[in-house]
Amino acid sequence: MAALRWVLLIPRVVQETQLVEPMERCDDSLPRGIGINLERPGQLVCDFPDRALAIAPMPNETRRRVDLVDLLGLAVEHHHLSVDGPDADVRSSLRIVVYHGVTMVHRRLRCSQPPWEHGSRRLNGPQRSGRDLGQRAASVVSLTCPRAHAESDLEATIPTAPALTLLLQAASQNRTDLPLADFRAEQIRWAVETGLGPLLRRSTANDPKARTSPLWPLVQGADLTARVIVGEQMDAMDEILRVCEGQTPPLTLLKGISICEQYYPEPHLRLMRDIDVLVDQETIPTVESLLLQLGYRRDSEYPPEFYDAHHHVTPLFHPRRRVWVEIHHGLFPARSQLGSARVFSLENLRAEFRPSEFRGRPVNCLGDEMQVVYLASHWTFGFRRVGGMVGMLDLIYLLKNARTLRWERILDWLNGSIASTSVYLLLTYLGRHRLVDIAPEILRELFLRQRSFGRLNLKTLHAVIDRYVASGREFGQLVSERNFDILWRTLLLPGPPSRNALLLLWNLLPSRVWFMRQVTGKSVTKTPENRGW
Secondary structure, X not given: OXXXXXXXXXXXXXXXXXXXEOOEEOOOOOEEOOEXXXXXXXXXXXXXXXXXXXXXXXXXXXXXXXXXXXXXXXXXXXXXXXXXOOOEOOOOOEEEEEEOOEEEEEEXXXXXXXXXXXXXXXXXXXXXXXXXXXXXXXXXXXXXXXXXXXXXXXXXXOOOOOOOHHHHHXXXXXXXXXXXXHOOXXXXXXXXXXXXXXXXXXXXXXXXXXXXXXXXXXXXXXXXXXXXXXXXXXXXXXXXXXXXXXXXXXXXXXXXXXXXXXXXXXXXXXXXXXXXXXXXXXXXXXXXXXXXXXXXXXXXXXXXXXHHHOOEOOOEEEOOOOEEEEEEOOOOOOOOOOXXXXXXXXXXXXXXEEEEEEOOEEEEEEOHHHHHHHHXXXXXXXXXXXXXXXXXXXXXXXXXXXXXXXXHHHHHHHOXXXXXXXXXXXXXXXXXOXXXXXXXXXXXXXXXXOOOOOHHHHHHHHHHHHHHHHOOOOOOOOOOHHHHHHHHHHHOOOOOHHHHHHHHHHXXXXXXXXXXXXXXXXXXXXXXXXXXX
16 A cells, blocks of 8 residues: 555656656666656755655765755654665665655665565654754654775775865866766865865766766765755745835845855855845844744844844844844944955945845845955955855856956955955965966056065965865864964964064964963863963
8 A cells, every 4th residue: 555655646746846857767677766857947845735845865974874854844753764675776866755745855776665665664654763963853864775885995996186176167167077086085075064065066967977986975965955955045035035025125135145146057056054134224123023023033142242243133043944044234343354444334335236136026236346355355254164165166156257347446445455365365366276367467456455465474375275175184283273263363464474474473372271271281261361362
């Protein structure tokens, strides 16, 4: 009866999702299930009688399985389904099947039985799983796969390759035939971890050998996860615009939610931690009230007074959508050097608003020139090793797809501005790897406007970006996370480059906290006086 139900539900999936391929037969004459067609637009989201479903695969290489999370089923207890037999095929792509209104994505199975009746194990209903997935705890389906080779054997088949700047070059050239074998296993994992998994999937889509790689399921899973999550964020943005329409002036979209459609070839290539919108200070209470009515709630580890001097109010979180929203009234904190820069003044920003649309609803976006300065400045201001390459990708796609930039306008803004350091650092790094084409005279003018870099300081920052951001090297004793942060902040300070170099040596000396811990063997409680380490 269950097998019959499985067969009857397949046409329903084909009809309702329009994201699947028909059944096929392989060389061994064993039928395979229906498959997800990832090349077609849309997300893996479909409406069924009980609720909408959104599935995100979470690859688990260590346990050789794919954990699948129903992003919208957070109120439902955990579901766990394992296919432990040797019939599971690790080399094939993800599949989708529906059973009792619960969508489950799984690998193509070399068996004629439905997965819940595999072998002697029969599951009549959900089983409670104790697996903790943190904030994404939800309905989970775990599908195990046989371990065909030892890890060392798998990695030995992948040749040595350059760092992930090769992947950024593929984006710059819009390539889809990049050989996945050009990347080592650790580089593929780093690409997924740092937010470039969907780009890797797109750039290797026409590589005929990519699907034979033991790490292809990881790349495939990262791409599908991004499609679901970014799709959910865009749906949330559309809902916010709908309730604000007629109640507030058009919202100004910032960062990822603005540029993912504006410059990127596919929105899901731009991963986002949250949705950022800019509104006038007097409009904030109205927008906040409308979002609270939609089910969002204020959520932060910082006290409310922290945001009195911040550039956005307390972040809002939607527990069902799992979406964060930040409502900005400025681009940077007013007390910061970037916040006080003329280029980011509210008067200058308003002059750079450009009318646009998001799914047919009116919004504002920043002009191309302001986007260059803002994205580069935000990249340096909130720099993170994990995710640091996303900012590079932003500039690559912006400079590739924007209409002719008025560089004289950018140079005028950056004359004597701290923001010139950020723009110069990012553009010289991208230009050094031939990822963008910037005229030498523009770089020369940018160099004259910044006050942080000489040749040695610039080469030092380029080298650490190469090693720890583009190549994903782990921190060690010499360049620890603490020392990396000190080096980054010190070499970006305005002032003579030689002074910054000497100041770096001083700042790298062990702090009082570290020294006392080494001498006494006890940690020292941080206070405002000894926190600067």
